[in-house]
Amino acid sequence: MTDTVLSTHGLVMRFGGITATNNVTMELKRGARHALIGPNGAGKTTLINQLTGVLTPTEGRITLLGEDITTLAPHKRVARGLVRTFQINQLFDSMTPLETLALVVSQHQASARNGGVRWGRARRSRNARRNCSSSST
Numbered sequence: 585m586t587d588t589v590l591s592t593h594g595l596v597m598r599f600g601g602i603t604a605t606n607n608v609t610m611e612l613k614r615g616a617r618h619a620l621i622g623p624n625g626a627g628k629t630t631l632i633n634q635l636t637g638v639l640t641p642t643e644g645r646i647t648l649l650g651e652d653i654t655t656l657a658p659h660k661r662v663a664r665g666l667v668r669t670f671q672i673n674q675l676f677d678s679m680t681p682l683e684t685l686a687l688v689v690s691q692h693q694a695s696a697r698n699g700g701v702r703w704g705r706a707r708r709s710r711n712a713r714r715n716c717s718s719s720s721t
Contacts, residue, residue, distance in 0.1 A: 587613045588611045588612070588613055589612055589613065590612040590646075590666070591609075591610060591611045591612065591646070592635070592645070592646050593647075594607050594643060594644035594645070595634060595643070595645075595646065596608075596641060596642045596644055597630050604630040605627045605631050608631060608644070634646065637660075640654070641654060648661070648664055649664070653666070
């Protein structure tokens with residue numbers, strides 16, 4: 585089994601005469617941490633939108649766990665475990681950041697029970713949440 589979780593091969597996105605991503609080829613390995621940085625207009629959001637299925641690439645392909653997902657609908661990518669976050673640090677005013685993360689983890693657990701990818705960290709996350717809750721009281 586390969587350690588590559590997500591990869592792109594020759595990913596291109598054109599909007600008329602503007603090329604937002606040009607021949608993006610990358611491999612993201614299981615357990616690795618990566619950052620996507622660059623100035624405004626560099627194509628960061630366009631790349632994320634291609635990976636998550638919001639935009640269909642003009643050229644190239646995207647694979648998740650060895651499966652070509654280039655034309656797969658966003659909700660089907662989510663069911664396979666590919667999700668994104670936004671630059672909002674707290675989605676629900678009435679919830680703490682920890683509670684918000686717990687909501688996401690529980691949603692992924694439900695997805696895994698229904699055939700999605702189980703990433704194996706849900707139980708540890710639940711235990712961490714209990715430990716955080718008990719140490720803060």
